[in-house]
Amino acid sequence: MNIIQAIQDASLFRPLFKNLDSWKSWLCILKAIFALRMDKKERALFTQLTGRETPPTQQVEECWLVVGRRGGKSRIVALIATYLACFRDYRPHLAPGERGIIMITATDRRQARVIMRFIQALINQVPMLAAMVERQDVESLDLNNQISIEITTASFRTNRGRTVVCFIGEETPYWRSEESANPDQEILASVRPAMATIPNALLFCIGSPYRRAGAMYETYKRHYGHDSPILVVQATSQQMNPCIPDSVITRAMEVDPVAAQSEFFAQFRNDIGSFLDSDSIDRSIECGRQERSPQPDIQYVAFCDPSGGAHDSMTLAIAHRTTYRTPRSAQEERDQRERPPRVVLDVCRAVVPPFSPDAVVKEFCQVLRTYHCSTVVGDRYSMEWVRESFARQGILYKHSELTASECYLEALPLFMTGCVELLDIRKLTMELQQLERRTGRSGKDSVSHPPSGHDDLANSCCGALSLCTQHRSEIHAVKFTGF
Ligand SMILES: Nc1ncnc2c1ncn2[C@@H]1O[C@H](COP(=O)(O)OP(=O)(O)O)[C@@H](O)[C@H]1O
Numbered sequence: 001m002n003i004i005q006a007i008q009d010a011s012l013f014r015p016l017f018k019n020l021d022s023w024k025s026w027l028c029i030l031k032a033i034f035a036l037r038m039d040k041k042e043r044a045l046f047t048q049l050t051g052r053e054t055p056p057t058q059q060v061e062e063c064w065l066v067v068g069r070r071g072g073k074s075r076i077v078a079l080i081a082t083y084l085a086c087f088r089d090y091r092p093h094l095a096p097g098e099r100g101i102i103m104i105t106a107t108d109r110r111q112a113r114v115i116m117r118f119i120q121a122l123i124n125q126v127p128m129l130a131a132m133v134e135r136q137d138v139e140s141l142d143l144n145n146q147i148s149i150e151i152t153t154a155s156f157r158t159n160r161g162r163t164v165v166c167f168i169g170e171e172t173p174y175w176r177s178e179e180s181a182n183p184d185q186e187i188l189a190s191v192r193p194a195m196a197t198i199p200n201a202l203l204f205c206i207g208s209p210y211r212r213a214g215a216m217y218e219t220y221k222r223h224y225g226h227d228s229p230i231l232v233v234q235a236t237s238q239q240m241n242p243c244i245p246d247s248v249i250t251r252a253m254e255v256d257p258v259a260a261q262s263e264f265f266a267q268f269r270n271d272i273g274s275f276l277d278s279d280s281i282d283r284s285i286e287c288g289r290q291e292r293s294p295q296p297d298i299q300y301v302a303f304c305d306p307s308g309g310a311h312d313s314m315t316l317a318i319a320h321r322t323t324y325r326t327p328r329s330a331q332e333e334r335d336q337r338e339r340p341p342r343v344v345l346d347v348c349r350a351v352v353p354p355f356s357p358d359a360v361v362k363e364f365c366q367v368l369r370t371y372h373c374s375t376v377v378g379d380r381y382s383m384e385w386v387r388e389s390f391a392r393q394g395i396l397y398k399h400s401e402l403t404a405s406e407c408y409l410e411a412l413p414l415f416m417t418g419c420v421e422l423l424d425i426r427k428l429t430m431e432l433q434q435l436e437r438r439t440g441r442s443g444k445d446s447v448s449h450p451p452s453g454h455d456d457l458a459n460s461c462c463g464a465l466s467l468c469t470q471h472r473s474e475i476h477a478v479k480f481t482g483f
């Protein structure tokens with residue numbers, strides 16, 4: 001039985017689809033994935049959705065669904081997963097006792113569970129399929145044919161030793177990891193070998209497009225519109241799901257046309273780019289150096305990104321500006337004046353939640369004292385408790401003149417001209433690499449972490465670096481007067 005027959009069968013999946021007419025585009029894509037015959041109309045639709053002239057003649061190896069929000073991606077991959085789990089026999093390729101995994105990976109468990117719930121609904125409402133279930137909970141399901149369906153998060157990196165028959169990556173452009181700047185590429189690289197021993201193993205990546213980078217964009221660039229075992233679909237939400245009312249799209253376009261273009265019209269955004277390239281970050285790092293100890297004659301500046309201790313890390317960075325030696329000639333003096341200052345990061349620490357904010361302030365103040373800092377600068381929107389807590393330790397907490405985004409932009413020339421010395425802190429490097437620069441409607445740029453990412457360390461780091469470049473700040477005028 002092929003997947004289309006299973007959908008049309010009243011004793012199988014048909015009752016789950018109110019009106020099959022609205023699923024026409026998806027049926028066409030399913031036929032393409034499994035190389036099932038299409039009629040003339042379907043072939044035209046196939047071309048519209050994939051940019052390809054000829055449908056695949058054998059099952060594809062990978063299918064990338066670059067489809068707008070609410071387009072039915074999660075529903076359809078749940079259906080495919082269920083079909084594969086229940087109707088394909090993978091046992092000839094599995095050793096006795098070995099299980100073939102259908103793996104669903106998403107940004108977080110909550111998101112992965114959406115697909116899992118669709119799968120469980122599909123299986124449990126068909127008595128014939130429900131009878132195959134040996135065990136199930138909210139995150140996994142074992143069938144009596146050596147197949148298990150499991151959900152994992154995008155930080156999961158131990159696919160070694162497992163056999164994956166089908167991989168579903170949900171919203172790959174939004175995957176984040178503390179260990180990697182490219183979690184999407186790395187997870188896919190680790191899952192492909194786990195699929196190698198299964199003929200006809202299938203890999204799906206689904207998501208609404210985001211910026212022009214990452215695995216989804218790279219795959220789109222290479223395979224969209226080309227005859228290839230990697231099928232790329234690019235379609236608007238309404239092309240795939242005509243039940244979405246026009247009013248939803250119109251409203252989204254009014255609120256934020258750029259975001260709506262990507263969310264509902266499946267266009268990659270060109271207003272978002274990466275802020276720093278990996279090379280300029282890498283060349284600023286002193287390998288193996290995690291902190292620089294305080295020197296007596298240096299005036300340090302400090303920046304703190306406070307947190308209440310529940311969600312975000314609280315971070316502290318200390319930096320200084322190197323002074324050039326006393327010029328020995330007029331030329332050297334001119335050179336020095338023209339050269340941007342060299343800025344050195346001395347400390348960049350994070351305390352991860354949960355924590356008591358007061359205890360962390362106390363710990364940070366001890367560090368500040370060893371660097372002779374009587375002032376620390378921080379987010380200008382921070383709450384009053386922050387200032388009070390620092391004051392109790394004898395440190396003045398000053399609100400930053402610049403927003404976090406302005407600090408990043410202020411620090412940018414230091415990176416571009418190679419005038420910064422960073423520390424070798426993996427998490428900081430990740431955060432810096434993941435920072436995004438977006439151009440607003442007014443043409444003004446802003447810099448921030450990507451959706452569901454973090455920038456606590458990067459914020460403090462660039463806050464401190466920008467302090468070193470700000471002549472207008474009184475920070476430099478504050479002399480250490482002892483405690
Ligand atoms: N082609 C379609 N016809 C009818 N309903 C659809 C169609 N595609 C999606 N839906 C419904 O729209 C909702 C969103 O689908 P979902 O799979 O969660 O979208 P996505 O994952 O693309 O955001 C679900 O309730 C789904 O049943």
Ligand SMILES: [Mg+2]
Nearest residue numbers: 073074075114
């Ligand atoms: Mg979805």
